[in-house]
Amino acid sequence: MTIFVYSYSDPLLDAAPEPELWGVEVDRIYSDWGQRQQLIQLLTDLDTGDRPDYLLLRRLDELGDNLSEIGDRLQHIENYGVGIIATEQNYQSDQPLDQKALGQLFQTIGDRLRQQKIQRGHAKNRRQFLPPPGKAPYGYKRGQDRYLIDRSTAPVVKDFCEHFLLFGSLRGAVRHLEQRFGKKIAVSTGRNWLSNPVYRGQLHYCDGTTIPKTHAAILTDNEAAQIDRLLRRNRPLAPRSASAPRCLAGLVQCQTCGSALTISRVSRRNHSKTYLYLRPLACPCKPKCRAIAYDKIFRATVQSICQEFPAIAQQYQGPSLDQQQGQIQQEIQQKESLIAALPDLTAQGIFDPETAVQRRYVLRSEISQLQTQLNQLPPANLGAIAKTITLESFWYDLSEAERRFYLREFIEQIQLHRTSRDDWQIQLKFIFSTSFRYTDE
Incomplete structure (x- = not known):
């Protein structure tokens, strides 16, 4: 039994099929890429008597660009007594379909051809780096061949991103936007703004391709890189911890009981002063792990950074x-x-x-x-940053929001190890380095 194979791939839409796709040993393969020259050669071979028993196709629509071409070539091949099998469609010439099923098959083929025509147009636009169809993102307007900055809305996006860069809080940036501009957006919308390639001067297409420098950017490359780092640091944290006012929120974990530590506020009756403690959120131990003063762990963290971070930066x-x-x-x-x-x-x-x-x-x-x-x-300026953040006075001059920004920029986790009921030590897990220890004395 002789088996031939024919395949057609549109360079704008498809990749050429692998020979192993057919699953059987075939005698000859005709494969077209953009032009149907091999199809013409196949028809010529059939006319000269070089005919197989079966011709394998993926789909009948590979035989032409419209229903008329497909029908004529299908009939032409079958007139030579060649059996046609479409592996991705319900069609075998030796098992004729009834009139209704055949009509449904050609209706499906027609719908696919129309869809491919639309997709081909979009693909041609992508090759010219034109914006995808649809409304321009907030902050831009559509030009003839690119996005143009909308001067009335772009400052809103810019201010939102700058506030996030300054404080590292997504929810805080959302609240800031409403307070300053009266612009209400969802947290998910704000997250999309921060990661949207359009604001970085890039176009991202449905095929997963991102093309840089296609239009004027609202964010610089350095700002975009820093936003990505902040989003990556906040991802393991709970949403409320990521935007909590205290800098250690979401970073400290007790290694004795495995519980994350939450911040508790305690005050005395008839006194305005409040005290902050870090206590396990869900401690299974009996007796439960004791709470520790917030300021003690913060001071230990600062001292650890000042002692060890220069070596990490140098490395x-x-x-x-x-x-x-x-x-x-x-x-x-x-x-x-x-x-x-x-x-x-x-x-x-x-x-x-x-x-x-x-x-x-x-x-x-x-x-x-x-x-x-x-x-x-x-x-790239990690060494210069190290000189600044290894000064204890630097940390104590910052606000809690600023401390939160710097801590999450370099620290992945603060691990609390209890040596006894009252004594403890912390182990800092840095983003760029292995861990090291600081002991409370």
Whole structure:
């Protein structure tokens, strides 16, 4: 039994099928990519008598661009006595469908062709880096070929992001927006604003591709990288802890009972002064782990940072970080050079215009991925930051919101180890380093 295979892939929509897709040993494969030259060759071979017993297709709509072409070519092939099997559709020529089922099949094919036409138009727009269909995001308006900054709404987005960068609190930034501009948004909307590539001068398409530098950005690269770090630090925290006014909220965990520590406020009757304690939220031990004064743990945390963070910064600020940054920047420059050379390659006939457009699209997407890797590296000025945050006076001059920002920028968790009922020590788990210990004496 002789089996031929034919497949058609649209370069704007599909990837070429793998040979293993068919699951059987085939004698010949005809595969088209954008043009149906192999289909013409298949029909020519059939006319000259080189005919298989069966022809395998994924779908009947691969035989043409409209129902008329598909029907004519289907009938033409079957007239030679060749059996047709569509592996992704309910069609086998040796098992004829009734009139109703055949009509439903061609109705489905027609719907798919119309959908592909729309998708092909969107794909062509993506290759030209045009904005996706739909309303422009808040802060922008649609131009002829790109998003344009809306001067009446962009300052609202900018101020929201700057407030988040200053205090590291998403809910606080949402409240600030309502108080200053009267603009009410949901917390989920604020989170989307912070992570939306559009505000960074990028376009993100439905196929998962992100293209950088397509329009004027509201956020700089440094601001975007810092926002990503803050969102990543806040992700393991409970929503209320992430925006709590106290800087240690959500960071401290008791290693004896495994419970997170919550902040409790205690006051005496007829006294205005209040006291803050950290106590386990759900301690299973008997007797339960005792609460500890908030200020004691904060002071121990500051002393630990001042003692150990310079070594951590020195470790990451060395040649290894510079080498990583230089390597990624070099790769970005190489890809930008390839993009600049595409017009010359097209003029020389090495690339046809469609291939050059596709290649530029892929290169721009790869540059975006490299830029994301670069933004995820530790800050380039980590050494200068270390000189500042290792001064005890620096921490005590900050507000609680500012302390919260800096602590979450560098500390992943504060682990509390109890050596006895009244004695304890903390272990700081830094973002950039292994843990170290500070003992309460």
